[in-house]
Amino acid sequence: MIGLMLQLGDNAVIDYLLIALMILFVFIFTFTSRSQKSKRMMVKKPIIKTELICIECGFKEIRDFKEGDYIARETEETCKRCGGKMKINLIYALEEKKEKKRIL
Numbered sequence: 001m002i003g004l005m006l007q008l009g010d011n012a013v014i015d016y017l018l019i020a021l022m023i024l025f026v027f028i029f030t031f032t033s034r035s036q037k038s039k040r041m042m043v044k045k046p047i048i049k050t051e052l053i054c055i056e057c058g059f060k061e062i063r064d065f066k067e068g069d070y071i072a073r074e075t076e077e078t079c080k081r082c083g084g085k086m087k088i089n090l091i092y093a094l095e096e097k098k099e100k101k102r103i104l
């Protein structure tokens with residue numbers, strides 16, 4: 001799915017469509033994880049996120065981690081603000097816990 005996004009990333013109209021699809025995907029994911037709560041409790045999978053930063057303007061974007069990602073690597077993704085190249089700034093894991101929402 002991410003590979004498809006990269007190929008279509010040049011078209012601004014499709015960009016909006018993809019954002020809408022991503023939001024939809026998050027909704028579906030949230031819904032299924034709620035309905036399968038008891039099953040999910042047994043298999044804890046950390047969610048790995050990749051933070052991209054624009055080389056040109058410093059705009060940051062977070063997306064799901066994908067294979068081959070490593071810090072400081074230049075990606076094929078382009079900046080939503082200036083169209084510049086994005087590189088990987090940070091890779092981190094989120095645990096599926098309610099504690100995630102707590103701010104310390």
Ligand SMILES: [Zn+2]
Nearest residue numbers: 054057079082
């Ligand atoms: Zn930029």
